Amino acid sequence: MKISCIALDLDRTTLDSNGRLSAENRNAIEAAIEQGIHVVIASGRALTSLPRDVLAIKGIQYAITSNGAAVYDLHTGECLKQYKLTAESAEHILKLTRGREVAYEAFIDGQPYAQKEYVADPVRFGALPGAIPYIQSTRRPVEDMQSFLAEHIKELDCLDLVVKNEEIKCEIREELERKVSDIYVTSSVEQLLEISYKECGKHSGVKVILEHLGLERQGLAAFGDADNDADLLSFAGLGIAMANASQKCREAADWTTRSNDEDGVAYGIRQRILPESALHADFLRYGEKE
Numbered sequence: 001m002k003i004s005c006i007a008l009d010l011d012r013t014t015l016d017s018n019g020r021l022s023a024e025n026r027n028a029i030e031a032a033i034e035q036g037i038h039v040v041i042a043s044g045r046a047l048t049s050l051p052r053d054v055l056a057i058k059g060i061q062y063a064i065t066s067n068g069a070a071v072y073d074l075h076t077g078e079c080l081k082q083y084k085l086t087a088e089s090a091e092h093i094l095k096l097t098r099g100r101e102v103a104y105e106a107f108i109d110g111q112p113y114a115q116k117e118y119v120a121d122p123v124r125f126g127a128l129p130g131a132i133p134y135i136q137s138t139r140r141p142v143e144d145m146q147s148f149l150a151e152h153i154k155e156l157d158c159l160d161l162v163v164k165n166e167e168i169k170c171e172i173r174e175e176l177e178r179k180v181s182d183i184y185v186t187s188s189v190e191q192l193l194e195i196s197y198k199e200c201g202k203h204s205g206v207k208v209i210l211e212h213l214g215l216e217r218q219g220l221a222a223f224g225d226a227d228n229d230a231d232l233l234s235f236a237g238l239g240i241a242m243a244n245a246s247q248k249c250r251e252a253a254d255w256t257t258r259s260n261d262e263d264g265v266a267y268g269i270r271q272r273i274l275p276e277s278a279l280h281a282d283f284l285r286y287g288e289k290e
Contacts, residue, residue, distance in 0.1 A: 047110030064205030126164030126191030
């Protein structure tokens with residue numbers, strides 16, 4: 001089926017390791033838009049954290065944010081769909097993690113907040129040095145995060161747990177999934193557990209957009225690199241994993257493109273999506289998923 005919509009994860013997929021959009025990826029995205037293909041953002045980022053160089057592409061009208069907790073029409077500012085964590089679940093999450101070595105990120109109506117110590121020194125909590133500019137430029141620091149969360153307990157789009165220790169992270173995830181029934185738990189990077197309402201997920205967000213546009217899922221192509229992209233790639237008619245993707249993401253995909261630092265989105269669009277594309281010899285070295 002001809003591709004009518006492309007859903008793009010951002011970090012480590014459409015953006016390079018420095019968080020920038022390459023000229024090659026931008027050109028390929030614009031070429032797809034010129035062919036009448038809808039291109040949408042599908043990100044774990046909050047609305048206010050979306051990068052300017054992607055938003056500057058005029059043909060990109062829709063964005064799935066916060067792992068599907070909110071879906072926006074970027075041209076009108078309308079929120080097409082929004083989920084909130086229930087207060088009961090949020091309180092349960094805080095109770096289960098209280099006293100453990102975790103930091104919190106809270107997304108409220110498209111704005112991320114995080115405890116002051118984490119924003120000041122993200123690496124101390126497990127973030128990679130390259131993520132420092134992004135974290136410090138997008139998170140509003142909060143002095144007393146526990147009090148802040150208690151005050152805004154009914155307003156949370158999602159709640160991220162920053163957990164440096166992998167063993168503790170696995171323990172917390174298992175406990176959350178066992179004891180809190182109405183949450184969706186995923187992860188985009190090693191130190192994060194990203195928690196939202198049970199109906200969330202990028203696949204859920206893209207369903208909203210496809211229905212809004214009157215398009216079929218078979219005509220959807222999706223690009224991603226992380227565990228939080230796996231459901232989206234499985235849902236899409238054509239799921240494309242980056243060469244740098246996690247094992248779970250690769251297993252969900254139909255095909256693997258080049259890495260995010262090798263213009264993998266552009267390569268995938270040129271090889272598999274644009275009508276004038278043809279399979280080139282170097283396509284074979286990436287191959288189909290068996």
